Amino acid sequence: MTKIYDSSSIQVLEGLEAVRKRPAMYIGDTLTRGLHHCVFEIVDNSVDEALAGYCTNINVELNEDGSVSVTDDGRGIPVDVHPTEGVPAVEVILCKLHAGGKFDKDSYKVSGGLHGVGVSCVNALAKILKVEIYRDGKVYEQTFMRGVKQTELSVSGETSKHGTKITFFPDEEIFETTEFSYETLSKRLREMAFLMGRSNLIIEISEPTSDRRDEFHYPNGLDDFIAFINENKQPIHPKLISINVETEDSEGSPVSVEVSLQYNDTYREDVHCFVNNINTTEGGTHLSGFRSGLTRALNGYAKRESILKPKEVQPSGDDFREGLAAVLSVKLADPQFESQTKIKLGNREIEGIVSSIVSDQLNTALEENPAIGKAIVNKALLAARAREAARRQRDIVRRKGVLASGSLPGKLADCQSKQRDETELYIVEGDSAGGTAKSARDRVFQAILPLRGKILNVEKARLDKMLNHEEIQILIQAMGTGFGEGDFDIEKLRYGKIIIMTDADVDGSHIRTLLLTFFYRQMEELVRNRRIYIAVPPLYKLRRKKVERYIVDELGLKKALLNIAIEGARIEAVSSKDVFEGDRLAALIEQLVELGRHEESFENGLRGIEFSTYVEAAENGQLPRQVSFPVDSEPRFFFENETYREYLDSLGEESTERLGCRDFPDASAIESSLSALSDMNLSISDYLGLAEGKGRFEVFVDGSENPEECVGLRNVVNHLRHAAEQGVDIQRYKGLGEMNADQLWESTMDPETRTLHPVVLEDDVEADHLFSTLMGPGVEPRRQFIEKHALEVRNLDV
Numbered sequence: 001m002t003k004i005y006d007s008s009s010i011q012v013l014e015g016l017e018a019v020r021k022r023p024a025m026y027i028g029d030t031l032t033r034g035l036h037h038c039v040f041e042i043v044d045n046s047v048d049e050a051l052a053g054y055c056t057n058i059n060v061e062l063n064e065d066g067s068v069s070v071t072d073d074g075r076g077i078p079v080d081v082h083p084t085e086g087v088p089a090v091e092v093i094l095c096k097l098h099a100g101g102k103f104d105k106d107s108y109k110v111s112g113g114l115h116g117v118g119v120s121c122v123n124a125l126a127k128i129l130k131v132e133i134y135r136d137g138k139v140y141e142q143t144f145m146r147g148v149k150q151t152e153l154s155v156s157g158e159t160s161k162h163g164t165k166i167t168f169f170p171d172e173e174i175f176e177t178t179e180f181s182y183e184t185l186s187k188r189l190r191e192m193a194f195l196m197g198r199s200n201l202i203i204e205i206s207e208p209t210s211d212r213r214d215e216f217h218y219p220n221g222l223d224d225f226i227a228f229i230n231e232n233k234q235p236i237h238p239k240l241i242s243i244n245v246e247t248e249d250s251e252g253s254p255v256s257v258e259v260s261l262q263y264n265d266t267y268r269e270d271v272h273c274f275v276n277n278i279n280t281t282e283g284g285t286h287l288s289g290f291r292s293g294l295t296r297a298l299n300g301y302a303k304r305e306s307i308l309k310p311k312e313v314q315p316s317g318d319d320f321r322e323g324l325a326a327v328l329s330v331k332l333a334d335p336q337f338e339s340q341t342k343i344k345l346g347n348r349e350i351e352g353i354v355s356s357i358v359s360d361q362l363n364t365a366l367e368e369n370p371a372i373g374k375a376i377v378n379k380a381l382l383a384a385r386a387r388e389a390a391r392r393q394r395d396i397v398r399r400k401g402v403l404a405s406g407s408l409p410g411k412l413a414d415c416q417s418k419q420r421d422e423t424e425l426y427i428v429e430g431d432s433a434g435g436t437a438k439s440a441r442d443r444v445f446q447a448i449l450p451l452r453g454k455i456l457n458v459e460k461a462r463l464d465k466m467l468n469h470e471e472i473q474i475l476i477q478a479m480g481t482g483f484g485e486g487d488f489d490i491e492k493l494r495y496g497k498i499i500i501m502t503d504a505d506v507d508g509s510h511i512r513t514l515l516l517t518f519f520y521r522q523m524e525e526l527v528r529n530r531r532i533y534i535a536v537p538p539l540y541k542l543r544r545k546k547v548e549r550y551i552v553d554e555l556g557l558k559k560a561l562l563n564i565a566i567e568g569a570r571i572e573a574v575s576s577k578d579v580f581e582g583d584r585l586a587a588l589i590e591q592l593v594e595l596g597r598h599e600e601s602f603e604n605g606l607r608g609i610e611f612s613t614y615v616e617a618a619e620n621g622q623l624p625r626q627v628s629f630p631v632d633s634e635p636r637f638f639f640e641n642e643t644y645r646e647y648l649d650s651l652g653e654e655s656t657e658r659l660g661c662r663d664f665p666d667a668s669a670i671e672s673s674l675s676a677l678s679d680m681n682l683s684i685s686d687y688l689g690l691a692e693g694k695g696r697f698e699v700f701v702d703g704s705e706n707p708e709e710c711v712g713l714r715n716v717v718n719h720l721r722h723a724a725e726q727g728v729d730i731q732r733y734k735g736l737g738e739m740n741a742d743q744l745w746e747s748t749m750d751p752e753t754r755t756l757h758p759v760v761l762e763d764d765v766e767a768d769h770l771f772s773t774l775m776g777p778g779v780e781p782r783r784q785f786i787e788k789h790a791l792e793v794r795n796l797d798v
């Protein structure tokens with residue numbers, strides 16, 4: 001069965017300049033997304049090697065120098081000289097656009113899909129890319145810069161290993177941000193490990209600087225995926241149903257269909273589908289095939305077992321999917337995607353193939369496990385009855401006029417404007433805050449709806465019960481969208497923005513979560529269309545000499561304190577006797593805050609050197625643009641007259657050990673702060689306060705005659721803030737109800753001054769997991785979640 005390949009099966013196309021010219025055309029964008037896309041592109045090559053059956057370990061490492069290394073234990077990229085190109089195959093793969101296997105219908109690869117622009121694109125967008133190949137007992141290596149080779153492929157040692165390692169330094173000329181996110185990478189790698197489960201692949205990710213490490217090994221593949229999805233839900237049958245079939249299409253190309261499913265006691269359908277390991281979020285032919293196969297099998301089973309009574313309401317396809325958690329993973333040689341975004345599968349033939357596989361396999365599974373079949377059909381029956389009940393309920397409610405468009409709830413204070421997109425609906429917690437909001441608002445475009453008490457937890461409630469709940473009815477009525485399948489219509493939404501305004505305390509955040517759960521579960525389109533927002537009421541009330549101010553967050557508080565401190569303060573340089581106060585002091589503090597911000601960005605160690613070392617390296621007021629790290633000697637700085645690249649060029653063919661070059665994109669910003677200091681006769685030593693006898697300052701606060709001595713201006717800012725705290729009354733702000741209308745308008749509702757957070761959904765699996773953890777039946781997972789995230793929650797009011 002093993003296929004023999006050599007370099008001659010590689011097709012060669014055009015060059016890489018095109019990629020650097022228009023990076024977004026190849027990787028989507030040059031923001032965080034595109035940056036991570038590059039890593040996934042590299043990983044996809046390792047995954048293909050695993051799919052081919054030769055690789056079991058993939059290791060992703062976020063290095064201290066800002067690069068990412070991907071290592072696999074596959075066969076190693078071929079190094080033999082390409083017959084027509086005359087260079088090693090690895091060079092062809094890394095330097096020729098679209099170099100890849102000849103089109104091959106006998107196998108499927110990950111790189112046929114959303115990714116698949118080829119690792120040469122990544123090379124083109126890398127400031128440096130280094131490849132190491134372990135093969136035939138030797139270590140080969142080669143280095144590239146912006147897609148151009150810097151060295152020939154050479155043997156650098158011996159090894160008993162086999163595989164490939166690629167180290168990628170993103171080019172800051174291309175990417176707006178070059179910082180990798182551990183979260184983003186690990187999410188996708190976890191998903192990949194679930195999908196590759198049956199290949200027994202182990203994917204590891206680590207970040208030595210933060211001591212983080214995760215290993216994803218899911219030998220049960222999709223079953224493990226389902227266990228993850230259902231982790232905090234109550235399954236209605238303990239055993240999963242798994243399908244794994246390899247077949248062929250009418251042209252003899254292989255098709256693999258894998259499904260894992262388990263019903264839980266929630267009321268939602270949660271199906272994730274993939275084609276060649278790419279998440280097809282818009283579904284397509286494989287999904288419709290899955291659905292029809294499922295309905296067919298379950299209907300047939302219910303009839304055979306006579307579970308359905310002829311007189312009763314019959315379950316629909318939707319009813320059969322209530323509480324269904326499923327992952328569907330299809331692999332095929334030549335996936336056709338319907339949209340440009342490649343998230344909807346179009347291959348017509350796949351629908352029938354998936355449908356009959358799912359139907360057949362499910363039939364067999366249910367015959368073998370009759371208890372599962374009964375549980376599922378009974379659940380679908382309940383769903384059908386509930387649907388019937390909800391319909392009747394809706395009819396009653398509709399007859400009462402509650403859901404009908406036109407009639408509005410009495411509690412709603414509507415706005416005057418009929419221009420939907422300029423209007424806003426504030427959902428306010430409680431009647432008292434609602435009253436204040438009503439007087440505070442601009443009645444032209446702002447409507448207020450006070451909701452009393454906690455609204456129903458919809459994660460736990462079924463449709464008919466939900467509709468019975470008064471607060472929910474009022475909310476739906478005010479929004480005008482209608483509700484539920486066949487009835488909800490986003491076009492009928494009466495406002496441009498729906499704004500949730502709750503207190504910044506535990507109750508407020510609970511109500512906010514309940515509302516968000518309702519929107520996410522029942523009106524997902526509103527979230528997807530970015531209609532939902534969260535208002536941010538102030539967190540602090542600051543009182544000083546009878547003057548009150550409201551402040552939204554901690555940063556604002558810090559700034560305010562500093563301004564207060566500056567008012568009555570005076571700073572005297574001990575050696576020069578120079579005095580700073582008033583405007584001059586304010587100008588100084590502004591620069592100090594700025595420098596403090598830059599200094600902080602050095603603190604995670606990713607810059608490779610300390611902030612003090614960096615600023616002390618200044619020459620004639622010029623700061624280094626780059627630094628490299630020669631082995632066994634001090635860091636070498638590069639100023640504007642010479643780049644690291646030119647230096648490397650001047651060395652000629654050299655070893656690649658100086659790869660740890662870092663850039664300082666903020667150099668000129670720091671320079672201008674330092675030069676502002678120097679205009680005030682202050683030096684870097686005054687700022688750092690490290691040199692003997694230098695940088696000593698006497699700080700007088702609030703007219704006091706007793707100064708405090710600070711060594712180094714970098715410490716003055718904190719000292720002043722501290723001093724300011726003595727003279728003011730800072731109150732943690734408790735609730736909306738404590739504000740009068742003017743204050744509420746100014747701080748929270750005035751579009752000119754307020755802060756609004758749009759609610760967005762980034763990742764479906766993650767969002768679902770989050771909601772079921774927070775709102776589902778299990779107490780323990782919720783407790784663990786809150787403990788784990790307690791440090792991130794700043795506004796928790798205990």
Ligand code: 28G
Binds near residue numbers: 005006078164166
């Ligand atoms: C570590 C980061 C990314 C890879 C391999 C192994 C082979 C290979 C890669 O061949 C030419 C084109 C399609 C087959 C194949 C080695 C056959 C024999 C390979 C990687 C020939 C490329 N020996 N491992 N490419 N293919 N890992 N990891 O890139 O037809 S790429």
